[in-house]
Amino acid sequence: MTILGQLALWTALLVGLWAAVVGFSGRWHGRPELALSVTRSVYALFAVLVVAAISLWKGLIVHDFNIEYVSSYTSRNLPGYFIFSAFWAGQKGSLLFWAIVLSMFAAVAQWLTPARYRALMPYVAAVTSTVTSFFITVMLFAANPFARMHFTPPDGQGLNPQLQNIGMVIHPPMLYLGYISITIPFAFAIAALLSRRVDAGWLVAIRKWTLMSWLFLSIGITLGMWWAYVELGWGGYWAWDPVENASLLPWLTMSAFLHSVMIQEKRGMLKRWNMSLIIGSFLLSIFGTFITRSGVIASVHSFTQSSVGYFFLGFLIAAGVLSFTLLYTRWERLEPDSQLESMVSREAAFLFNNLLFVGIAFSVLWGTLFPILSEAVRGTKIAVGPPFFNKVNVPLGLLLLGLTGIGPLIAWRKASTANLKRQFAGPVATGLAVLALLLASGMRNFYALMSLALAGFVAGTLTQEFARGTRARARMYAESIPIAFGRLVARNRRRYGGYLVHLAMLLYFVAFTGYAFKTETEATLRPGDTATLKSAFGHTYTFTHMGVSQFEQLNRVVTQASVQVSKNGKSIGVVNSEKRQHFSEPAPGVREKSFEPSTEVGIRYNLQEDLYIVYAGSVDGTEEAVYRFTLNPLVVWVWIGCLVLIVGALVTMWPGGVVSGPVRRGQAGYEVQLAGTGQ
Amino acid sequence: MTRRRAFLAGFGGALVAGGLRAQQAGPDQDQTGALRDPGAAGRPHERISERDNAEFITAVEKRMHCTCGCGLDIYTCRTTDFTCSFSPVLHQEVLALNDEGKSADDIVTAFVAKYGEKVLMAPKPVGFNIAGYVVPGLVILLVGGIMFAILKRRTRVLAAAQAEAPVAPPMPAGASHAVVGAPPASQAELERLTREMQEFDQ
Known part of the structure; x- marks a missing residue:
């Protein structure tokens, strides 16, 4: 199968290059058969890469340990679903995964894009095929997943235990889907520039792609946080690691784009800015891949250092120079259709929201690269950790949270003072009430107070928006409140889906704030001994060590420590934490320990605070156990926030929702009143 | 029969009691049982002391990176990565410096002298490092300020141009809507305007 895989990769490279060369050359102009050939090449590229992927999966499934990749990331006793996910566990497999998913997106884009964008599609095919060909080139010349070894080991080295988690089965693909799908909007942007069709048409064509890409990135990032939380055992979910930062960068610029694109659609403004954001997001996705795979910045997430970094650096520079040069040559064509009419308008709020999104992206990038810069300037190695990023980014994040509440309250074009008073009174009062309550309850942490008060303000804004819309609709159509609410959302999906995403962001911020109040302690306990810990909410938890048991499970020996937990003197159950010693079986009856023992955290989720129990180990090989107990306030709201975000994004993306005639006129609260009509 | 039962009960009871005593009197274990496979439970752990x-020790350790390359602070690493051989040693160094009566800052300074500046979780805001802290904020302020100034000027110019625009002539016949200051529009145009304004905010 490796020969087939190799052959498929070489064929894919040729097909990809054909599509790229013909697509970019423009020779398809007036030659429909060439345009068709470019499109068909995109489908063929996908089909050939599917063959390559099947070849690798076959090698993984049949334990062909002569393939270096299979030997490095699997073993005979690895559970089936981890054999499946081993496809993207290593550098080489993940490059193939990237290439196949990109070719799939490219094929879907060619297939589903309406015919009115026909003139753009060969260019789109050329861009996607160029990027895919680049990944295939990297595989063929620097990281071949089908490379064979000179010998066949009896068993593979197995998968790192920390990757043997359901989070790692779905987190990397989600993140990759986000990174990869950015290529499609980028391809449309380049196609619009090349074809000089820079009106809002290409924006409409990519609307769903950008949302989907942003959604995948959001889910991928949150799943990564969840994996870190349940698997790494340090009690947190975000460490400002360079690779984490790299995933955040395109998310921030895409978020900025999702807001600014509305201004272009409605007012014909910010055309250059939107082009820059899409190009920048694509480059940042490649930059993230470069950081992860080059080893240029130390990170626990990085793949092994290899020469692929140079490929990515070269591609990054070439893509950046070519894209921005192209943008420069079309600069005059991207004149705005209208001007900002007032500084107190939704357009202005969006502009400042964009400034903050991009500013935070710059700040994260700056912090990530600052060690390199410092070493270059001073010759001294430094490290930039969470305290630095928190100090710089928390105030910016709070400003952004504030704008989340301000934006929807300001009218488009120009807001009057009376309008502002009417709109802001409720949300501001809510924010102040939350602040007063927190102060009265004794909270004195400035940033936590600001964060929660602003969250109150945003909650006030969202509630007001939903309530006013629902009430107006119920009044106008004599509908019951639930029906009016449902129809309001269903018929203004983009607007109210967006508000749900804002609600999700609010939940994320509340959860992040809770992290400032985590409490922890370590204890050595014999069976029957207890330790106590007081939480930020004032509860007293008592942990009673029950004992340690050992048993075999799948491909590991599990040492499980059990703790009986009481909250304010009342038992709430038993929490188990484990050490897992994985082993391989190179031959029947032969068992070898593989990797160091890994830790499985015991977590009891709660809306208020999570119990997070880590069994650190035993004293002198006995049941006397060392534990770390952590109480993490509000963490669960990160995961709930992600679910709300998914719902919001799906509502926004859901097809339809546009209605006509009288129903449209009745879209509550936004009817235009013209003098003399009484309407 | 009764005597035999009594004997067996007594013998059994003695055996159980003996067994229990034996278990309780295990070598330095009291009631703590031994693990069947201690190697599978990770590295043997020391008892945690007060x-x-x-708080002082954990606070100091949270200011410094573990030197194993994990990116975590010393406290988090030593209580998380139980395979790390660096963080326990660093912890002992912190304790030793504390024993010498050193303050938190003194301990951190001693670590920087020994391991270099990269041991700090965040660089000290001195010299070139200040740029690390202030550049993002300054750039945002600068760009925001310039943006604000340009937009303010443009909106003022636009407002002035609109103020100088000629007053609308009387409504043409057939137009049923009047908007103050608006150019004349037909019924169809006004309906289209109404429709588009409704779409505008969706």
Whole structure:
């Protein structure tokens, strides 16, 4: 199968290059058969890469340990679903995964894009095929997943235990889907520039792609946080690691784009800015891949250092120079259709929201690269950790949270003072009430107070928006409140889906704030001994060590420590934490320990605070156990926030929702009143 | 029969009691049982002392990176990565410096002298490092300021141009809507305007 895989990769490279060369050359102009050939090449590229992927999966499934990749990331006793996910566990497999998913997106884009964008599609095919060909080139010349070894080991080295988690089965693909799908909007942007069709048409064509890409990135990032939380055992979910930062960068610029694109659609403004954001997001996705795979910045997430970094650096520079040069040559064509009419308008709020999104992206990038810069300037190695990023980014994040509440309250074009008073009174009062309550309850942490008060303000804004819309609709159509609410959302999906995403962001911020109040302690306990810990909410938890048991499970020996937990003197159950010693079986009856023992955290989720129990180990090989107990306030709201975000994004993306005639006129609260009509 | 039962009960009871005593009197274990496979439970762990958990010690350790390359601070690493051989040693160094009566800042300074500046979780805001802290904020302020100034000027110019625009002539016949200051529009145009304004805010 490796020969087939190799052959498929070489064929894919040729097909990809054909599509790229013909697509970019423009020779398809007036030659429909060439345009068709470019499109068909995109489908063929996908089909050939599917063959390559099947070849690798076959090698993984049949334990062909002569393939270096299979030997490095699997073993005979690895559970089936981890054999499946081993496809993207290593550098080489993940490059193939990237290439196949990109070719799939490219094929879907060619297939589903309406015919009115026909003139753009060969260019789109050329861009996607160029990027895919680049990944295939990297595989063929620097990281071949089908490379064979000179010998066949009896068993593979197995998968790192920390990757043997359901989070790692779905987190990397989600993140990759986000990174990869950015290529499609980028391809449309380049196609619009090349074809000089820079009106809002290409924006409409990519609307769903950008949302989907942003959604995948959001889910991928949150799943990564969840994996870190349940698997790494340090009690947190975000460490400002360079690779984490790299995933955040395109998310921030895409978020900025999702807001600014509305201004272009409605007012014909910010055309250059939107082009820059899409190009920048694509480059940042490649930059993230470069950081992860080059080893240029130390990170626990990085793949092994290899020469692929140079490929990515070269591609990054070439893509950046070519894209921005192209943008420069079309600069005059991207004149705005209208001007900002007032500084107190939704357009202005969006502009400042964009400034903050991009500013935070710059700040994260700056912090990530600052060690390199410092070493270059001073010759001294430094490290930039969470305290630095928190100090710089928390105030910016709070400003952004504030704008989340301000934006929807300001009218488009120009807001009057009376309008502002009417709109802001409720949300501001809510924010102040939350602040007063927190102060009265004794909270004195400035940033936590600001964060929660602003969250109150945003909650006030969202509630007001939903309530006013629902009430107006119920009044106008004599509908019951639930029906009016449902129809309001269903018929203004983009607007109210967006508000749900804002609600999700609010939940994320509340959860992040809770992290400032985590409490922890370590204890050595014999069976029957207890330790106590007081939480930020004032509860007293008592942990009673029950004992340690050992048993075999799948491909590991599990040492499980059990703790009986009481909250304010009342038992709430038993929490188990484990050490897992994985082993391989190179031959029947032969068992070898593989990797160091890994830790499985015991977590009891709660809306208020999570119990997070880590069994650190035993004293002198006995049941006397060392534990770390952590109480993490509000963490669960990160995961709930992600679910709300998914719902919001799906509502926004859901097809339809546009209605006509009288129903449209009745879209509550936004009817235009013209003098003399009484309407 | 009764005597035999009594004997067996007594013998059994003695055996159980003996067994229990034997279990309780295990070598330095009291009631703590031994693990069947201690190697599978990770590296043998030392007992945690009050000092290990002391607020001062954990606070100092949270200011410095573990040198194993994990990116975590010393406290988090030593209580998380139980395979790390660096963080326990660093912890002992912190304890030793504390024993010498050093303050938190003195301990951090001693670590920087020994391991270099990269041991700090965040660089000290001195010299070139200040740029690390202030550049993002300054750039945002600068760009925001310039943006604000340009937009303010443009909106003022636009407002002035609109103010100088000629007053609308009387409504043409057939137009049923009047908007103050608006150019004349037909019924169809006004309906289209109404429709588009409704779409505008969706």
